[in-house]
Amino acid sequence: MEEKEFLQHIQAHQGTIYHLLRLYVSDADDQDDIKQEIVLQAWKSKDSFRKQSSFNTWLYKLALYTILTAKRKVAKMQQVDLQEADGLATDERDEQEEVQLLYRSIYSLDDLSKTIITMHLDGFTNAEIATFIGITPNHLGVKLHRIKETISSKLKASSYGAK
Known part of the structure; x- marks a missing residue:
């Protein structure tokens, strides 16, 4: 090239x-x-x-x-300081703050989980991600589901000011 x-x-x-x-x-x-x-x-x-x-x-x-x-x-x-987002009602956040909160949630994950969710969000197929990290597609599906639950819990906790 x-x-x-x-x-x-x-x-x-x-x-x-x-x-x-x-x-x-x-x-x-x-x-x-x-x-x-x-x-x-x-x-x-x-x-x-x-x-x-x-x-x-x-x-x-x-x-x-x-x-x-x-x-x-x-x-x-x-380390991610999730306390910044505590106490902010969802209605009061503008789109940029919500994006920042999502990035903080992803950033707080371990490297493997971060890689999996990033590749998933970037449009890679489960088969491609599984091959890339060296696990079976079924195992990847389980991991991806758990990662989404973790992120969802963090976002909900932030929205309600909970820890």
């Missing part, structure tokens, strides 16, 4: 990178650093892209691996 083509692909799919960074990295400076690392890793690995899947799928996997690796190395991830 030529440099110009690579840069066009990165530009066209930068939303994937930002989406994953927002879910996994809380600090804006860390997000910038890891974004640069993702682009560097993609550049180094561009010859391994064999067009068996879409560029976005390839970039998604590469970005996710890079984020998780950086997260393990740095080990400075902050």
Whole structure:
């Protein structure tokens, strides 16, 4: 892949990178650093892209691996402060606050659960997700159901000011 083509692909799919960074990295400076690392890793690995899947799928996997690796190395991830959302009635929240609450709920999950729900929300099929993380589709279905219940409980608890 030529440099110009690579840069066009990165530009066209930068939303994937930002989406994953927002879910996994809380600090804006860390997000910038890891974004640069993702682009560097993609550049180094561009010859391994064999067009068996879409560029976005390839970039998604590469970005996710890079984020998780950086997260393990740095080990400075902050805990989500769900107390911010306590006491706010659903009627009083605007759409942006609700989105932030959902992101906080997802962010508070363990890495495996976060990966599963993120890929699910990004439109990957259960079979693709199961293959990606190395479990059976049935096991994935159970995990996905439990993750949705966990997120739902956190959102309900926030809505009612409960813990």
